[in-house]
Amino acid sequence: MTETQPGTHLLSEICRAGEAVIRLCPDCNNDTRRPFATKEQRLQQLPYLISPRNTLVFNESLTLRWNPVSGATQYTVKVGSEKPKQTNETQMVYDSELKPGEFYSVKVMANNGVAAKEDDDGLNSWFIVLEEEEAKTFQEQVSVIKQQELSHEQEALILAYFYRGNELNAEAIQILEGLVKSGIKTTTVYQLLGDIYQQVGLSLMAKEVYGQGLGLTTEEENSEVKAMMQWGLAEVEYTLGNRDEAAELLQKAKTSYSALGDEIQVEALAKRINQVLERD
Structure with a gap:
């Protein structure tokens, strides 16, 4: 049997009925400017992108979704080089014209000034349009x-x-x-x-x-x-x-x-x- 890391799967029994088997954060400094928080607690307070994220997409309208932030009443969403758009919801239909093969980054900021930055959870906030x-x-x-x-x-x-x-x-x-x-x-x-x-x-x-x-x-x-x-x-x-x-x-x-x-x-x-x- 070969070594299987998380994220890999066995497909051998996928069509059987029933149960198919288909096969960091270092300690943060607590300074006087803000109370200590674990990485888990910090992530909960960020409007990180949920979908589409680190993915290829078909060239059609997309529904952008992100994590709701406590206390935020409005979000500013910027896709690629497009002009930022605002919404009071935690999702938005993006129906602007997409270019096949293009890479698009997505940035979301809450109106309390909080955003998912790259050193937290923003490195995967992108999608690429299929040719x-x-x-x-x-x-x-x-x-x-x-x-x-x-x-x-x-x-x-x-x-x-x-x-x-x-x-x-x-x-x-x-x-x-x-x-x-x-x-x-x-x-x-x-x-x-x-x-x-x-x-x-x-x-x-x-x-x-x-x-x-x-x-x-x-x-x-x-x-x-x-x-x-x-x-x-x-x-x-x-x-x-x-x-x-x-x-x-x-x-x-x-x-x-x-x-x-x-x-x-x-x-x-x-x-x-x-x-x-x-x-x-």
């Missing part, structure tokens, strides 16, 4: 998938993996968020959505959805999906500066993989635990 031929090819492949005799869940998962595999992260997120909102109990959905959130830098959202997925498992259960969620959540906690929580989750993932007989992953996790516990 026309590439978009046409993807749409044809999507059409083929939708013509198959699949259940709603199977089709959604296959499309999510297809979009994710082709860097259309916003499309994959939209599908998976819909499944989660519907109350689906398939843990693979939560694992994949958590992985994509983590990949595009949405640490708080990854933490929440991994937690939801693990909440659907039992203490005695030993499954690869559970182990991958434990590992994924551990990496999110580490990114948020929560080293002790990260080490505890990594140990749980190590125990899960040990029960599965996957010694390669057990060895990899042992090394990762040592890295996480190293103090500066």
Whole structure:
């Protein structure tokens, strides 16, 4: 068996009914100008972009979404070199003309002066518009998938993996968020959505959805999906500066993989635990 890092998946059983297995912040200085806050607390106060984020997009109107900021009553949104637009909502339909192949950055600022800066959560606030031929090819492949005799869940998962595999992260997120909102109990959905959130830098959202997925498992259960969620959540906690929580989750993932007989992953996790516990 090969080593599998969080964010990679096994597709071998995707079309089976039921549970398909589809395979930082250093301590901050507390000065006299502001009270101490963890990275997690600081992120909660930022209007970071949720979607489209670190993704390719089709050349069509987009719905921009961002994190609501407590106390903010208006947001200023700037896409690429376009003139900034203002809204009282936490989302906006962007229907200006897009150029195929172009890179667009997105900046959101709340009217209390708060913005998601690059040293916090702004490095992934961008999207690239697909070239026309590439978009046409993807749409044809999507059409083929939708013509198959699949259940709603199977089709959604296959499309999510297809979009994710082709860097259309916003499309994959939209599908998976819909499944989660519907109350689906398939843990693979939560694992994949958590992985994509983590990949595009949405640490708080990854933490929440991994937690939801693990909440659907039992203490005695030993499954690869559970182990991958434990590992994924551990990496999110580490990114948020929560080293002790990260080490505890990594140990749980190590125990899960040990029960599965996957010694390669057990060895990899042992090394990762040592890295996480190293103090500066």
